[in-house]
Amino acid sequence: MRQNSSTDIDTAVPEPSQASTPRAVDRWMLSLLQRGFGTAPVGFVLWDGTQSSPPDGPTAGRLLVKDRRTLVGLLLDPELNFGEAYSSGRLDVLGDLPSLLEQTYRAWEQEGRNRRPPRRFTLRRPNTLRRARENIHHHYDIGNDFYRLWLDEQMLYTCAYFPAPGESLERAQVAKMDHVCRKLRLRPGDKVVEAGCGWGALALHMARHYGVEVKAFNISTEQIRYGRGRARAEGLEGRVEFIEDDYRTIRGRFDAFVSVGMLEHVGREKYAELREVIGRCLRRDGGRGLLHFIGRDRVRSLNPWIRRRIFPGAYPPTLRETLEAILEPGGLSVIDVENLRLHYARTLEHWQERFEGAVEQVRAMFGEPFVRAWRLYLAGSQAAFATGWMQLFQVVFAHTGDNDVAWTRDHMYGAGS
Amino acid sequence: MRQNSSTDIDTAVPEPSQASTPRAVDRWMLSLLQRGFGTAPVGFVLWDGTQSSPPDGPTAGRLLVKDRRTLVGLLLDPELNFGEAYSSGRLDVLGDLPSLLEQTYRAWEQEGRNRRPPRRFTLRRPNTLRRARENIHHHYDIGNDFYRLWLDEQMLYTCAYFPAPGESLERAQVAKMDHVCRKLRLRPGDKVVEAGCGWGALALHMARHYGVEVKAFNISTEQIRYGRGRARAEGLEGRVEFIEDDYRTIRGRFDAFVSVGMLEHVGREKYAELREVIGRCLRRDGGRGLLHFIGRDRVRSLNPWIRRRIFPGAYPPTLRETLEAILEPGGLSVIDVENLRLHYARTLEHWQERFEGAVEQVRAMFGEPFVRAWRLYLAGSQAAFATGWMQLFQVVFAHTGDNDVAWTRDHMYGAGS
Numbered sequence: 001m002r003q004n005s006s007t008d009i010d011t012a013v014p015e016p017s018q019a020s021t022p023r024a025v026d027r028w029m030l031s032l033l034q035r036g037f038g039t040a041p042v043g044f045v046l047w048d049g050t051q052s053s054p055p056d057g058p059t060a061g062r063l064l065v066k067d068r069r070t071l072v073g074l075l076l077d078p079e080l081n082f083g084e085a086y087s088s089g090r091l092d093v094l095g096d097l098p099s100l101l102e103q104t105y106r107a108w109e110q111e112g113r114n115r116r117p118p119r120r121f122t123l124r125r126p127n128t129l130r131r132a133r134e135n136i137h138h139h140y141d142i143g144n145d146f147y148r149l150w151l152d153e154q155m156l157y158t159c160a161y162f163p164a165p166g167e168s169l170e171r172a173q174v175a176k177m178d179h180v181c182r183k184l185r186l187r188p189g190d191k192v193v194e195a196g197c198g199w200g201a202l203a204l205h206m207a208r209h210y211g212v213e214v215k216a217f218n219i220s221t222e223q224i225r226y227g228r229g230r231a232r233a234e235g236l237e238g239r240v241e242f243i244e245d246d247y248r249t250i251r252g253r254f255d256a257f258v259s260v261g262m263l264e265h266v267g268r269e270k271y272a273e274l275r276e277v278i279g280r281c282l283r284r285d286g287g288r289g290l291l292h293f294i295g296r297d298r299v300r301s302l303n304p305w306i307r308r309r310i311f312p313g314a315y316p317p318t319l320r321e322t323l324e325a326i327l328e329p330g331g332l333s334v335i336d337v338e339n340l341r342l343h344y345a346r347t348l349e350h351w352q353e354r355f356e357g358a359v360e361q362v363r364a365m366f367g368e369p370f371v372r373a374w375r376l377y378l379a380g381s382q383a384a385f386a387t388g389w390m391q392l393f394q395v396v397f398a399h400t401g402d403n404d405v406a407w408t409r410d411h412m413y414g415a416g417s
Numbered sequence: 418m419r420q421n422s423s424t425d426i427d428t429a430v431p432e433p434s435q436a437s438t439p440r441a442v443d444r445w446m447l448s449l450l451q452r453g454f455g456t457a458p459v460g461f462v463l464w465d466g467t468q469s470s471p472p473d474g475p476t477a478g479r480l481l482v483k484d485r486r487t488l489v490g491l492l493l494d495p496e497l498n499f500g501e502a503y504s505s506g507r508l509d510v511l512g513d514l515p516s517l518l519e520q521t522y523r524a525w526e527q528e529g530r531n532r533r534p535p536r537r538f539t540l541r542r543p544n545t546l547r548r549a550r551e552n553i554h555h556h557y558d559i560g561n562d563f564y565r566l567w568l569d570e571q572m573l574y575t576c577a578y579f580p581a582p583g584e585s586l587e588r589a590q591v592a593k594m595d596h597v598c599r600k601l602r603l604r605p606g607d608k609v610v611e612a613g614c615g616w617g618a619l620a621l622h623m624a625r626h627y628g629v630e631v632k633a634f635n636i637s638t639e640q641i642r643y644g645r646g647r648a649r650a651e652g653l654e655g656r657v658e659f660i661e662d663d664y665r666t667i668r669g670r671f672d673a674f675v676s677v678g679m680l681e682h683v684g685r686e687k688y689a690e691l692r693e694v695i696g697r698c699l700r701r702d703g704g705r706g707l708l709h710f711i712g713r714d715r716v717r718s719l720n721p722w723i724r725r726r727i728f729p730g731a732y733p734p735t736l737r738e739t740l741e742a743i744l745e746p747g748g749l750s751v752i753d754v755e756n757l758r759l760h761y762a763r764t765l766e767h768w769q770e771r772f773e774g775a776v777e778q779v780r781a782m783f784g785e786p787f788v789r790a791w792r793l794y795l796a797g798s799q800a801a802f803a804t805g806w807m808q809l810f811q812v813v814f815a816h817t818g819d820n821d822v823a824w825t826r827d828h829m830y831g832a833g834s
Contacts, residue, residue, distance in 0.1 A: 106818065109817065109818045110818070112748070161825075162824075163825065163827075164824075165824060297744075297745065297748075297749070297750045297751075297817045298745055298817075299745075318740070318745060319740055319751055320737050320740035320741050320745055323735070323736055323737035323740065324737050327714075328714065328715055328716075328735060328737055331529070331714075331715075332714070333714045333756065333758075333805060333808065334714075334736055334754060334756055334808075334810075335755075335756050336754065336755060336756070337751060337753065337754035338752075338753055338826070339750065339751055339752050339753070339822075341750075342820060342822070342824065386820070387818050388750060388817040388818030388819070388820075389818075391750065391751075393751075400526065400714045400715075400805040401523065401526045401527070401804050401805030401806075402805070403759060403803070403805075405756075405759070407579075407581075407582060407759065408578075408580065409755070409826070409829075409830065410580075410830060412826075412830075413826065413827060413829075413830035
């Protein structure tokens with residue numbers, strides 16, 4: 001039954017109150033909050049049980065707002081304070097969090113919110129070498145023990161490639177590495193540079209299975225240490241060099257340039273520097289490049305809570321922005337683009353399941369607010385990819401006019417792939 | 418041997434003179450012209466045999482400038498007057514035309530001319546419905562008899578897809594149609610709209626082999642008549658409707674939108690109208706779109722001679738421009754991009770060979786200047802694709818957030834492809 005959102009406030013289902021009794025002003029704020037959620041099928045419950053419902057009913061669940069401070073915060077800056085309140089436990093979900101987020105994003109996408117121009121007054125600090133290091137330390141140096149609890153065995157923290165949707169995460173991450181290597185047409189003896197190598201799985205995979213030499217850059221101390229350990233253990237030190245440094249320090253010429261999951265952390269202000277690095281390090285005759293990154297269909301700021309708590313300095317660009325700032329002025333030619341958005345949604349489903357399976361250990365390590373923050377981040381990311389709020393692009397490129405490019409894509413889909 | 422271009426002028430090899438004896442001013446103009454060609458390995462010969470060579474020698478051949486008017490014209494507006502002089506026979510090539518053009522483009526690409534900003538003061542008239550009709554009539558209504566002389570048997574006048582470089586043109590054009598149909602994931606019963614259908618080969622192919630219903634739009638009277646004739650002859654009138662009208666008049670909802678080789682003729686000023694057409698005619702749940710078009714890596718005006726004599730109103734956009742003006746603001750999501758530049762170079766090799774094989778008939782129909790203009794246009798186009806001066810993009814898209822997209826590209830490369 002279709003109801004008017006602003007009048008559907010009643011106190012029929014009281015909840016244990018832990019704050020003051022709602023006053024007229026609270027009900028008025030509640031109606032504003034409900035209106036702000038638009039057609040999202042999400043209702044609200046205040047601390048005393050006062051309820052509010054959206055036009056078509058709260059089919060995705062209700063949000064329990066536990067005190068007045070939270071209600072005010074959600075009105076003033078919903079994008080930031082939803083995450084803050086949820087993590088601290090002042091906001092709860094009565095229903096399934098991933099499903100509630102996905103239905104909300106889908107409703108907002110259909111309303112066209114994704115197409116609204118971004119906020120104009122967001123303060124963004126460029127990622128200087130020092131700030132880049134701080135930002136990356138913030139997220140990636142939480143501790144390898146933490147990531148080992150819920151990533152695949154090779155510790156890949158980027159979108160997997162599922163040959164079929166039911167494939168295991170372990171196999172899908174290996175398939176992703178092969179997908180990338182095939183797109184790069186790696187040949188034994190090639191010199192490859194990897195910008196932002198995570199825990200080193202792709203660098204080691206390329207060296208072991210494709211016979212190439214890899215220089216792998218990363219500014220996360222913990223990740224580099226881990227990668228070096230694996231290289232030693234697997235006898236690949238001679239073929240994979242892990243370099244704890246910024247991508248901007250890359251020197252030399254390479255047959256292939258690859259970067260998986262780093263562009264999101266570069267920041268728009270620094271695309272010219274990345275372009276310069278690619279331009280000088282990629283061979284002009286037969287050099288192949290690949291950028292794998294989280295992107296958008298429309299320009300939009302990153303959610304401010306994600307930027308504050310999860311990924312400082314991050315920005316997912318549109319495909320157009322990467323063309324405008326990196327590929328076109330860099331004298332580079334787009335060979336192939338693939339959008340793997342639904343593969344990232346699937347990857348995040350696996351991560352969520354594993355995270356919840358290890359949640360007691362995570363709670364013991366970092367406490368409940370951390371658990372709730374990461375639960376929200378993983379569920380929100382899955383919802384964003386599942387609804388088209390975010391994209392995952394793989395872009396293959398070469399210098400303009402270089403004819404040493406693949407004739408067709410058949411080599412990527414041959415027997416055994 | 419490296420020589421200085423401006424001093425390498427001598428009169429050692431006199432040619433039969435047909436104009437006045439060169440004066441000091443002619444030699445000065447010749448040295449300017451030579452300098453303007455930069456590192457292109459192309460020399461010049463004036464009407465009396467006066468020669469000029471580029472820094473590394475005229476390894477690609479020489480251009481014979483037959484009179485002073487042509488020399489002046491080449492200096493004032495080389496891009497326009499090269500074509501004008503060549504067509505009229507006032508300029509000749511001593512050497513192989515396609516190879517000379519290809520080496521010139523390659524040298525210029527390496528000099529970075531492709532990256533220079535475009536001219537600012539080009540007058541471009543928007544393609545109103547009436548002007549679009551005139552422009553298309555200019556090129557496509559020359560007569561089906563002419564195109565039949567050198568196109569494949571199904572009359573496809575767009576880039577073919579060669580599963581292997583040695584494939585025949587006939588088979589490569591069929592492979593192209595199947596490549597497009599697979600990218601669109603056509604299913605029996607689908608309603609498909611084609612914007613700019615040429616002589617109708619793709620529309621008929623889709624209906625016959627994929628069991629879909631097609632509405633095919635084109636404003637070329639001769640092409641539509643030809644397509645209707647084929648539909649009748651092949652018993653496909655009930656499934657393919659050829660509509661002699663502009664793409665802007667498309668109405669209704671379709672499972673697939675396809676346009677092969679039309680975007681180049683739309684003109685930047687009208688991208689918003691095309692976007693509006695796609696947005697309203699493509700189903701929001703499971704609608705698949707494909708744009709196949711000649712593009713660029715960098716913004717550049719179309720060669721003014723091509724625009725005047727061959728394709729009035731045409732403009733090949735960069736991938737960024739199509740994202741900026743059509744896909745991003747249209748609420749569309751890029752699923753797949755493939756660059757088939759080298760396939761177009763190969764297609765043009767076939768066309769040139771067939772054109773030269775039928776050149777006596779073409780000369781009898783239209784005269785020598787027409788033959789020379791088309792020879793230059795075909796050779797110049799081949800050179801442009803072979804050197805990266807032009808690109809051929811196939812872009813697959815859907816409405817943002819539509820999850821009825823292909824899980825992988827495996828369906829395009831299965832057995833039998």
